Amino acid sequence: MKDHIVISRATIDRLPVYFRCLRHIQEEGAEIISSEDLGRRVGVTPEQIRKDLASFGEFGKKGVGYYVRDLIRNIGEILGLHRNWNIAIAGVGHLGWALANYRNFISLGFNLKALFDVDPMKIGQIVNGVEVFSCEKIPQIVDEYDIHIAIITVPASNAQSIANVLVECGVKGIWNFAPIRLKVPDDVRLVSEDLSVGLSSISYYLSREYKL
Amino acid sequence: MKDHIVISRATIDRLPVYFRCLRHIQEEGAEIISSEDLGRRVGVTPEQIRKDLASFGEFGKKGVGYYVRDLIRNIGEILGLHRNWNIAIAGVGHLGWALANYRNFISLGFNLKALFDVDPMKIGQIVNGVEVFSCEKIPQIVDEYDIHIAIITVPASNAQSIANVLVECGVKGIWNFAPIRLKVPDDVRLVSEDLSVGLSSISYYLSREYKL
DNA sequence: TAGATTGTTAATCGATTAACAATC
């Protein structure tokens, strides 16, 4: 990466999209792809793609395009997907259960190691090959399995205290689905998903176009 | 709304966050809130909040703040949450099942009316009080229940064809969770969630800060 | 070589932040 260039959040968020599309392209058998063709497939302008990639290095060949295989490897390394992160899910409700069964995380190189819940009925159960532990065991299990990233799918009222425990135990990344703003130290990476935004924004646009 | 002002996507996406926070504030009993205090709670600068709100009207009182009750009603109307949209979920896999059980949608005023799946084992089941219908019945059910918005949680390989059927039947909004770029006509509002982005971006930042 | 396509610089566009007059 070129150290003097600031990489925008928008660029980082597009890389996983390129990554997945490139894998499809590879499965289809193509060995070379142009920014023009990739752009058409992911819905991003070719200039944007070239600019995004160029902030990390020169991955393409002028007059030719990008070698699919190499670009997949390069983007994978930029995103750190080769590092085999260990992850855990706190909160085995409907959403936590769904994410525990989500195939795509494995294909991205994340290893789901543990689930946590407070419900005695759930503790000890095996979901998708992974055990549900009591939340009281978070310190022990995070340490034992070397958990790097936690997914929070507990109710909003418990999310901050669970986050505190996880951070205390050394978790360095949190992917939060609880509808609340979590506070974590600066050295912990926090990404929050807010599922009410998507549906509400559709409602907003429909309200304007589509009078009842 | 002031017709000559262009409302940014970012503004629309912040409104649901303000909305939920204001409801919490109302539950806590406060009747008035300043942009300063609201900003602190949602993690947005007060200037940004005032600008967002001001693009739709004058909802505050100078020297006083915003009346919580009024602001909730106003933002709700801006977002169209008072319109009682009928929604359906296509794909009752893990994620579709989780979303079918998600409480927050109801509290936002969305009515889940139907689920669709191709699996004969699932057809006829009742999930959270809502029936699973065969995908072949989409035209009939969308018409009968007047479905406005559909959530797509089918596998990527089927997502576009399901979207085509839904659009054909008159669905005007699609919230897509399948990891693929859907194409829909201009008059259909499409919002896509890409669950690989959140986790990948955490991986990106951790890779830089946290050498193994 | 000629055509194609990248990587990079400059121009444009849009969103956020700062400042402040209006006014409760």
Added chain:
DNA sequence: TAGATTGTTAATCGATTAACAATC
């Protein structure tokens, strides 16, 4: 009234788009 806080205009910042030289 004085203090507080909004709504709005101007300044800044950052991201995208356009253009093109480099080169395969």
